[in-house]
């Protein structure tokens with residue numbers, strides 16, 4: 001099975017300017033509080049496993065699992 005992105009909620013700082021969210025080409029990353037930020041998470045049904053988000057996170061909160 002292909003790997004999908006996972007964002008560790010213990011590491012994600014929930015910045016409204018989340019680069020992971022803006023980097024994802026298929027819009028699989030969302031934040032619980034929308035424009036105000038909040039812990040980011042990945043919709044596994046949308047994720048295509050490209051891995052761009054891993055490099056985009058400055059806190060290294062994203063892993064491919």
Ligand code: SF4
Pocket residue numbers: 004005023024025026027028029042046047048049050051052053054
């Ligand atoms: S692996 Fe690619 S498609 Fe999946 S969440 Fe990360 S950037 Fe989006």
